[in-house]
Amino acid sequence: MLRMGRRPTMSDIAQRVGVSRVAVSYALNGRPGVSEDLRRQIQDVAAELGFAVHRPAVAMHGASSDAVGLTLRRTSAAFSIEVFRRQLISGIQVELSARGFGLALQFVANAEEEIAVHRRWHAERRVDGVVLCDLQRDDPRVPAVLALDLPAVVVGGTGEIPGLANLWTDEAASAGKVVGYLASLGHRRVTRVSGPPDMLHTQARTDAIAATTRGTAMTVTVVAADYTGDAAAQATRRILSGKQRPTAIVYDSDVMALAGLGVAAEMGVRVPHEVSMLAWEDSPLCEVVHPALTVLRRNIADYGARAARLLLECVDGRPPRSVRYTNPTLAIRDSTAPAAA
Numbered sequence: 001m002l003r004m005g006r007r008p009t010m011s012d013i014a015q016r017v018g019v020s021r022v023a024v025s026y027a028l029n030g031r032p033g034v035s036e037d038l039r040r041q042i043q044d045v046a047a048e049l050g051f052a053v054h055r056p057a058v059a060m061h062g063a064s065s066d067a068v069g070l071t072l073r074r075t076s077a078a079f080s081i082e083v084f085r086r087q088l089i090s091g092i093q094v095e096l097s098a099r100g101f102g103l104a105l106q107f108v109a110n111a112e113e114e115i116a117v118h119r120r121w122h123a124e125r126r127v128d129g130v131v132l133c134d135l136q137r138d139d140p141r142v143p144a145v146l147a148l149d150l151p152a153v154v155v156g157g158t159g160e161i162p163g164l165a166n167l168w169t170d171e172a173a174s175a176g177k178v179v180g181y182l183a184s185l186g187h188r189r190v191t192r193v194s195g196p197p198d199m200l201h202t203q204a205r206t207d208a209i210a211a212t213t214r215g216t217a218m219t220v221t222v223v224a225a226d227y228t229g230d231a232a233a234q235a236t237r238r239i240l241s242g243k244q245r246p247t248a249i250v251y252d253s254d255v256m257a258l259a260g261l262g263v264a265a266e267m268g269v270r271v272p273h274e275v276s277m278l279a280w281e282d283s284p285l286c287e288v289v290h291p292a293l294t295v296l297r298r299n300i301a302d303y304g305a306r307a308a309r310l311l312l313e314c315v316d317g318r319p320p321r322s323v324r325y326t327n328p329t330l331a332i333r334d335s336t337a338p339a340a341a
Contacts, residue, residue, distance in 0.1 A: 008049040009316040011099050016045050021100030022066050067102040068092070068311060069127035071114045073134065082227075082255060083283035084300055088155070091304025092131065099312055101128075111136075115144045122148045128315045131155060131307060132164070135200045151314035155307050156201045157322075165310040165320040167303065171201065173327040174296055175208035178278065181330055182248050183218055186339040187276065190220045191246040193235050193256055197224045202252065205280070221246070225256060232256030236263040240275070247339040248276040254283040257293055261335070272337035282331065291334035298328040 010024045017024070019038070027034050027042040028051075034042070070092070072085065093103050104127055108114045118141070121127045129151035132141055145152045146163050153165040160166065182190060192209065195202040209220050223239065225231035232251060236259065239249060251257035257279035264271050271277050271291055279286055282295040303325055314320050 008046075008051040009312075009318075010051070011312075012049060013042060013045050013051060014100070016049070017042055023100075025066050025100070065125050065128055066100060067104050067127045068096055068308070068315075069104045069106075069118065069121050069130040070133075071106050071108050071117050071130070073108055073110065073114065083285070084253065084281055087283075087300035088133075088304040088307075091301035091306075092308045093304075094301070095305040095308035095312075101312070111140050115141055118145060118148065118150065122150050129153070129311045131311060135161075136198045137200060137203070139200075151311060151320075153307050153311035153314070153320075155303075158200050158204045160322040163320060165314055166322040167307045167310055167325055168322070169201075169298070169325050170327055171204045171208040172211065174280070175205065175212045177328075177330045178250060178280070178296065179209060179212045179216075179218065179220075181332070182250075182276070182278070182336075183216065185248075185276070185336065187248040188217050188219065188339065189244070189246045190218060190248045190250060191239050192220055192222050192250045193225050193232055193239075193252065193260065194222050195225065195227050195252045197222075205252070220250075225252075227253050227256060229255050229259035232259040233263050236260040237267070240264065240267055240269050245269075245275060248278065248336070250278045250280065252280045254279045254281045254286050254293070254295065257295075258285055258289060261289060261291075261293065272335050274340050276336040276339070278336055287333070294333045294336040295331050296328040297331045298326070 010021050014021045014024045023034050023038065024042055027039040028046060070089065089105070096103055104121065106117055108117060118130055130145060132152055132154045133156065135154050135157050142161065142164065153167065154161055155167055157166040157168050159168065194206065197203065206222060213220055223235045225235050232255070236249065239246065240263065249260060251260055257277060261271060261277055264275065269275055277293060279293050279295045282297040286293040286295050306325065310321060310323060
């Protein structure tokens, strides 16, 4: 039963007929692969539900390819240890599979190469839409996909992005939890090892922390890194070798926090007795290391599934939506303690 006012989708038709979404797409777009009897049945149900094929998409892309594209500016080696991306893709794939879609994944070196891949996928009718990660200020990918009229969802953008679907997290709420917790432990001198500063969500996090600490006794120094363990290890070594160490270090990712924890052990700096450590993202490794890392926790697989659903709404011809994801929760473990004197 469709909710009042909701436009029917191919998935609704598939559920009613008892076939896959792929079969519905084939039948409605005139592609071979289904019997004429099944095609007529699907067309009848589509008419009954009031479903209309999204003509602009059909005109631009031809028949549906039943696939979504994802490009990542990561090496395959870096990706193999990055839990966040793997869990995100897992959630995307689960949702796509349930709708009869596949996922095309390609690693790229920069934005120009990423745009070239999108254009090739579009020209070859390889995908019906794309997922955009790690949006930057004045990101050239946004006008590129809009010019192609290619449905897209931004993962981790900030606020509304005209013409694109967007799933984002309220960094102000997350910053409030982190800052409030560390302040309650007496920490006043904190260093944050951040992701690349030109990424929108990195800047949003920086702004949120600054706003949260304004007028308080806490100072937060930002050291930029690139989400890799090597960069985080180098940053941590410099931080812990300084004349005035912070009493707490906050890392923007689990990989960086794990690397920082290893450096502290190498240098003989006791965590959390001499310095507390906290990660803005969680992974299973954060629980099994010693000491276990205090983290902000969210369901990344569900995050990916919701992003996929937003994109598929656009593929089905519905207008793009900007949706705030549920705020993370703070999981307090052994790597944080009252500030050292």
